[in-house]
Amino acid sequence: MCFINLISLRKSSFFQQNAQNAFKVRLSIKTALGDNAYAWDANEEYLFKAMVAFAMRRYSSKSTTQISDVLLCNVTDRVSFWFVVTDSSQNMTTVPGSVVEAAIRMNRNRINSAFLLSDKTLQFLKITSTLSPPVEPSTPVWLIVFGVVLCLIVAGIVFLVVAGIQQRKKKNKESTERENLEEKGEVTVTVENGIPCEALDLKAGHINGVFAADDERFTSL
Amino acid sequence: GFLIPYFIMLIAEGMPLLYLELAVGQRMRRGSIGAWKIISPYLCGVGVASVIVSFFLSMYYNVINAWAFWYLFHSFQDPLPWATCPLNSNRTGYEDECEKTSSTQYFWYRQTLNISPSLEASGNVQWEQALCLTLAWLVVYLCILRGTESTGKLEQLSNPKTWISAATQIFFSLGLGFGSLIAFASYNEPTNNCERHAIIVSLINSTTSIFASIVTFSIYGFKATFNYESCINKVILLLLNAFDLEEGSLTADNLNEMKDYLMATHPQEYAQLSPQLKNCSLEAELDTAVQGTGLAFIVYSEAIKNMEVPQLYSVLYFVMLLMLGIGSMLGNTAAILTPLTDSRVIATRFPKEVISGVVCFINCVIGLIFTMEAGNYWFDIFNDYAATLSLLLIVLVETIAVCYIYGIRRFEKDLYTMIGRKPNWYWKIMWAFASPLLIISLFIFYLTDYILTGTLQYQAWDATQGQLVTKDYPSYALAVIGLLVAASTMCIPLGALVTFIRKRLKRE
Numbered sequence: 001m002c003f004i005n006l007i008s009l010r011k012s013s014f015f016q017q018n019a020q021n022a023f024k025v026r027l028s029i030k031t032a033l034g035d036n037a038y039a040w041d042a043n044e045e046y047l048f049k050a051m052v053a054f055a056m057r058r059y060s061s062k063s064t065t066q067i068s069d070v071l072l073c074n075v076t077d078r079v080s081f082w083f084v085v086t087d088s089s090q091n092m093t094t095v096p097g098s099v100v101e102a103a104i105r106m107n108r109n110r111i112n113s114a115f116l117l118s119d120k121t122l123q124f125l126k127i128t129s130t131l132s133p134p135v136e137p138s139t140p141v142w143l144i145v146f147g148v149v150l151c152l153i154v155a156g157i158v159f160l161v162v163a164g165i166q167q168r169k170k171k172n173k174e175s176t177e178r179e180n181l182e183e184k185g186e187v188t189v190t191v192e193n194g195i196p197c198e199a200l201d202l203k204a205g206h207i208n209g210v211f212a213a214d215d216e217r218f219t220s221l
Numbered sequence: 222g223f224l225i226p227y228f229i230m231l232i233a234e235g236m237p238l239l240y241l242e243l244a245v246g247q248r249m250r251r252g253s254i255g256a257w258k259i260i261s262p263y264l265c266g267v268g269v270a271s272v273i274v275s276f277f278l279s280m281y282y283n284v285i286n287a288w289a290f291w292y293l294f295h296s297f298q299d300p301l302p303w304a305t306c307p308l309n310s311n312r313t314g315y316e317d318e319c320e321k322t323s324s325t326q327y328f329w330y331r332q333t334l335n336i337s338p339s340l341e342a343s344g345n346v347q348w349e350q351a352l353c354l355t356l357a358w359l360v361v362y363l364c365i366l367r368g369t370e371s372t373g374k375l376e377q378l379s380n381p382k383t384w385i386s387a388a389t390q391i392f393f394s395l396g397l398g399f400g401s402l403i404a405f406a407s408y409n410e411p412t413n414n415c416e417r418h419a420i421i422v423s424l425i426n427s428t429t430s431i432f433a434s435i436v437t438f439s440i441y442g443f444k445a446t447f448n449y450e451s452c453i454n455k456v457i458l459l460l461l462n463a464f465d466l467e468e469g470s471l472t473a474d475n476l477n478e479m480k481d482y483l484m485a486t487h488p489q490e491y492a493q494l495s496p497q498l499k500n501c502s503l504e505a506e507l508d509t510a511v512q513g514t515g516l517a518f519i520v521y522s523e524a525i526k527n528m529e530v531p532q533l534y535s536v537l538y539f540v541m542l543l544m545l546g547i548g549s550m551l552g553n554t555a556a557i558l559t560p561l562t563d564s565r566v567i568a569t570r571f572p573k574e575v576i577s578g579v580v581c582f583i584n585c586v587i588g589l590i591f592t593m594e595a596g597n598y599w600f601d602i603f604n605d606y607a608a609t610l611s612l613l614l615i616v617l618v619e620t621i622a623v624c625y626i627y628g629i630r631r632f633e634k635d636l637y638t639m640i641g642r643k644p645n646w647y648w649k650i651m652w653a654f655a656s657p658l659l660i661i662s663l664f665i666f667y668l669t670d671y672i673l674t675g676t677l678q679y680q681a682w683d684a685t686q687g688q689l690v691t692k693d694y695p696s697y698a699l700a701v702i703g704l705l706v707a708a709s710t711m712c713i714p715l716g717a718l719v720t721f722i723r724k725r726l727k728r729e
Contacts, residue, residue, distance in 0.1 A: 030468040076465035128313045142294035146352065149290075153359045160366045161574055168572070 021094040022073075023101075024125040026080040032121035040079045044115075045072055048083075051111045052104070056085060056095070059103035064089060101127050234659060235427070237651035238616055240419035240644075241623060246406025247415050248635045254560040256403050257619075260627045262724075266716020267618050268560065270611060271403075273709045275556040277607040279584050281600055282553065283361065284591040285514055286546040287353035289539050291333055292518060294353075296535035303328035304526040321687025323448070325523040329515055336682045337594040340698055344594025351592045358585040361550045365558065365577045407559065414640045416648075437516070440524040445506035452501035463494050514604070515597075517542070554580065598679060602694075606702045610667060611709035617660040618713055624653045677702065 025048075030037045038044070049070040056065040069088050075081040085095040104111065104127055112122055119129040249256035254268030295302050306319035306327060314320070319327040330336050337344045406415065450473075457471045464483060471479050480498075484491045525535045554577075561576055562568050568576075591600045623632055629649060637643050671677075677699065680689040694702070 026462065028468060077467035077470075078461055078465040079468070080462075080465055130312045131308050131314070141297050142291070145294045145297055146290075146356065149294075150356055150359070153356065153363055156363050157359065157366065160363065164366070164572075164574055 021097040021100065022082050022084040023097070023104075023127070024080060024082050026078065026123045026125060027115070027117065028121040028123075029079060029115075029117070032117050040075075045075070047114060048072070051107075051114050052083065052085060052100075055103040055107040055111065056100070059099070059106050065095075097126075105129075234616075234656055236419060236423040237648060237656050238620065239423050240416055240648065241620065241652060242403055243406045243409075243415040243419050244632070244636055244639070245619075245623065246403035247409045247411060247413055248639060249403075250407050250411070251403075251559075251563055255563050256407070257622070260622055262720050263717040264618070264622050264626070264713075265720060266713040267615060267622065269716055270615050270709045270712040272557055272560055273712060274608055274611050274615065275553045276584075277603060277705060277709070279550060279553040279557065280587050281591060281603040281607070282546070283357045283550055283584065284350075284354060284588055284596075284600055286357040286360075286543060286550065287350060287588075287592070288333065288514075288518060289542045289546055290353045290356055291350065292522065293536065293539035293543065296532055296539060299532065301522075301526050301531050301535060302332070303522050304531070318684050318687055323523070325519050325526065326687075328522070329519050330682045331684075333518075334597050335594050336597055338683060339681050339692055340595050340598040340679065341695055342595060346589055347592050347594065347596075350596075351589055354588050354592055355585060357547075357550075358581050358588070360547055361554060362577060362581045364547060364551055365554055365581075366574060403556075411639055412641075416636070416640055416642070416644065437520060440520050442507070444520065444523055445503060448506045449501055449503045452499060452506075456498055456501065459494065459497060463490060514600070598681065601679060602698060602702060603705070607705045607709075610664075610706050613660055613664050613667070614710050614713065617657060617664065620652055620657050620660070624657075629653060 027040065029040065046067070049067045049072065052070045053065045053067050056063045065085060066088060069086045071084050071086060073082045073084075085100050086092050087095050104124060108119065108129060112118055115122055119131075245256050245260070249259050251259065254265060254272060257264040257268040303325045306315035306324045308314070309316050316327070318331060322330075333350075335344070335347055409415070453473050453476065457473075457476065460466070460471055460479070460483065461468065464487065521538060522535070525531050525538060528534050557580060558577060561580070562573060571579075590596060591603075593599075623629070629652065633643050633649075677694050678691050679694060681692045682688075683690045
């Protein structure tokens with residue numbers, strides 16, 4: 001690892017410690033910005049170091065991280081690299097990974113917007129981002145719409161049933177009235193075979209096709 | 222390639238049989254049971270079989286309307302709930318199942334149906350679906366109350382447009398053999414020109430069906446292309462990340478060459494990576510067909526979520542689906558109710574509202590089976606087997622009865638008195654020869670197909686893989702299938718037998 005060149009060997013477990021405290025970063029600039037993609041050069045690396053130092057300072061007020069304390073290594077064409085944060089006050093030891101992770105998590109938004117990227121296009125491989133949950137109202141919307149439609153339908157049914165009952169009552173009353181009037185002999189009701197003509201539903205009856213078809217055969221009166 | 226058999230079937234089966242059923246209903250002025258009794262007393266079984274098939278259909282069909290209501294109510298959100306995957310429990314990524322499949326499929330299988338992995342695992346009744354089903358039945362009840370009354374208000378029925386909304390559905394679009402056409406036609410004016418209506422309805426129905434299938438297949442192709450491209454992109458990303466190559470160096474075109482190059486230069490890392498590298502193929506995407514009714518909901522909600530104002534199109538689409546579905550339901554329920562209200566035994570004792578209410582209530586309670594976790598599998602059983610064989614048989618018996626038992630000359634005369642014109646040679650040839658022959662051959666084909674494929678299988682949703690897998694039906698499901706087919710087909714011979722025995726007893 002290139003860190004061996006930059007930091008003098010201190011402890012036997014240095015390598016493991018280093019590996020624990022180093023983070024791999026991967027950027028997908030072209031995916032995010034398309035034609036407006038910028039090239040990754042030394043200036044961008046400087047900005048990155050500055051953002052990490054800023055994150056460390058913002059996380060802990062006691063921190064005195066300088067830009068030069070952030071070490072980048074192994075930059076590839078993908079645009080991915082490793083970085084580690086050292087502590088200059090404590091003789092070039094690396095800051096524990098958990099602290100760095102917490103600092104970056106806290107300031108993820110600021111780091112992303114500095115590079116015009118998002119959580120998906122600027123990935124810290126060991127640091128999983130918490131996705132924001134979608135906004136959920138207290139009562140699900142669909143229940144509200146369901147309730148409205150249900151009330152309308154039930155109102156319609158009740159109205160129709162009541163109207164049907166009322167109509168039937170009126171019909172019964174009318175027929176009993178008519179019977180009473182007939183008995184009194186006050187109303188002449190045309191009757192056909194014992195059935196009053198109004199009650200006959202002429203449309204629903206069976207029409208004899210032989211007679212219905214040729215009306216012109218009969219001479220008009 | 223599909224259009225040719227479709228048109229042949231339309232000309233040889235659809236239009237003649239539609240005309241036949243309309244004419245029978247209009248002439249006999251009765252629902253299906255009464256109409257066939259008039260043609261020949263031995264055929265009362267046909268009417269009963271029609272009613273039973275309609276009953277099965279109404280049991281399961283309204284579940285589709287319940288689903289349409291569910292999607293409709295969920296269309297009033299931004300973003301649409303099937304547009305994005307929900308987050309998993311510790312909010313670090315999306316739900317596992319949703320990752321493996323698409324968000325629209327996840328919404329259908331998990332959040333709408335909450336489907337169980339197999340038919341045996343029944344699970345509980347999903348209360349949300351039960352509510353939607355109840356609402357769907359209430360809407361049907363509301364429409365029946367003021368629907369096909371026998372006094373006045375016939376203008377809506379004699380207008381072909383009402384027929385079209387009832388007739389255009391994805392399955393059994395012309396509604397032949399259900400008795401619903403006979404029931405509707407019995408309310409027609411006797412002089413109604415049913416020949417013209419038959420032609421218009423079947424032509425418009427087929428145009429709408431073809432249009433709908435064009436739309437469906439184009440969306441389906443879009444979805445397959447989209448999945449293929451995202452598969453390729455995933456592979457590219459994986460390779461870029463693993464070998465730290467520059468962005469844009471791997472594209473869909475040079476993917477294969479680059480894969481070979483990487484395999485040659487970094488064999489070890491490539492070998493480690495190869496289990497994750499899927500072979501993306503467009504043919505495989507097109508082959509993974511979404512089965513059954515899920516197609517309508519998954520494919521169209523997928524298309525809608527990519528549109529500009531998805532809420533508007535979603536509401537419009539599901540309202541249209543609901544109108545079609547409720548229209549079909551009205552046809553089915555009319556087919557069941559008309560014989561009931563025609564029969565004097567029941568009609569004098571109970572008013573029409575009570576009869577309709579009882580029928581709707583019974584169907585709703587039975588329909589709760591389809592809202593369980595395994596409900597969609599039972600739905601597929603009903604969908605595939607409740608109507609196919611029985612309808613073929615019913616329609617075959619109908620044609621033969623009208624042509625040979627009632628007599629085609631008598632039928633010609635009836636048509637002449639109704640619409641003032643005798644049917645021309647096309648109709649007569651179709652009714653007498655072509656349609657019965659075609660139906661018999663279809664029948665034989667279905668039977669041999671059932672026998673040859675051995676045990677019947679179904680598609681079950683596997684949540685761990687995020688796709689459908691084929692499973693065998695358990696024995697009790699096979700028994701239910703047998704019962705469904707037998708219940709309607711056996712009515713025809715049984716009816717003839719019962720009438721025969723009655724006549725014998727009367728003579729003695």
